[in-house]
Amino acid sequence: MDSDSDSPASPPAALLRRIQARGPGWMEAFGELVRIHEGWVRGFLRSRIRDWAAADDLAQDVFVTAFRRIKTYSGEASFEGWLRGIAVNHLRNFVRKRREQCIGGNDELQALIDRGADAFPASGDESGALDALTKCLDKIDGPSRELLNQRYVTGKTVREISAESGKGYSALTMQLHRLRELLAECVQKKMEVPES
Template sequence: MKENIISLDGKSDGFIIDDILQGNVAAYSLLVERYQSAVRAFLVIRLNTPHEAEDLAQETFIIAFKKIAEFNSESSFLAWLRGIAAYLLKNHQRKHRAVALGSADELEHLINQHIDENIHEGAELDMFDNLTICLEKLSEKMRNLLTEHYTLGVSLAELCRKYEDKHSTMTMRLFRIRQSLKTCIDKRIQQQR
């Protein structure tokens, strides 16, 4: 069923869209004004950060403007906008998803591979010393988390239950701790050269 919202200005969505298709590009601002709150709300409740929701909302309206000729006038314009926003959201979440390593064995393999490719003979002791110093700079909670997962082999599922976190939160936390260690070690190596 065609949704033909008529606002205080007396113009329906269909009328405004026809006006835009006839060349009155400025009329699009009426649709943006009419639906920006709904599109933002749709995105805000699905994202952690309001500025990301704002960016995606703006992108939604840009894409909708570019594809306005493809809009089916028998459909709801708001539903069409939400469809565009949902597509953008899905892509955004896919691109920004934390990549979790599968197991401690996989991590060990990657570390050993990196060492073999990048560390010259005799530098392993320096790397170990730097790792030890950088580990000491981490908070006790972060060190415990690393020990539990990588030394004791506590699974991500068990860590999530213990710390009452989502899987994605835990994998992101472990990723950030590893990045912090890498940054610290790299900085120390640069200072030693």
């Protein structure tokens, strides 16, 4: 079977047949299949998840699922495509389960809010960003301020806040997303233009 250096090596058909038939040496054959594909599966997931340890865990889950479902692989599509489909499904489930951490995409701002002042050195842009964040937070009051306090000061999850307040989980998630975007924009403006 021909393959170029940019694409993962396809497992030989004999290897797949032995695994699917549970013939002699099928466990070793599956280990070989994992060895052939684990590099690109990890790379695929690591390129989409910032937490590489979580990506590695997901890669293991992909191969566990492949192990369980290998008999359903018909060979109509490429094996790599079949495996990538499993990886995409695991990735979707991961993002869905961690939605309150993933939504918004403002990871640096999230880190500033979560860690607080003592997590950053007193020199460089980090302290300036923290000062800007403090000034931007001072402009927020009322229910939005209370929501930020519950989420980032008290450390409650969005589900806990939803249960206590009676507000919908999705509505709160979107409100937090908008607040993070507003705060990120405010911090960026303050960092660009020194106050007089």
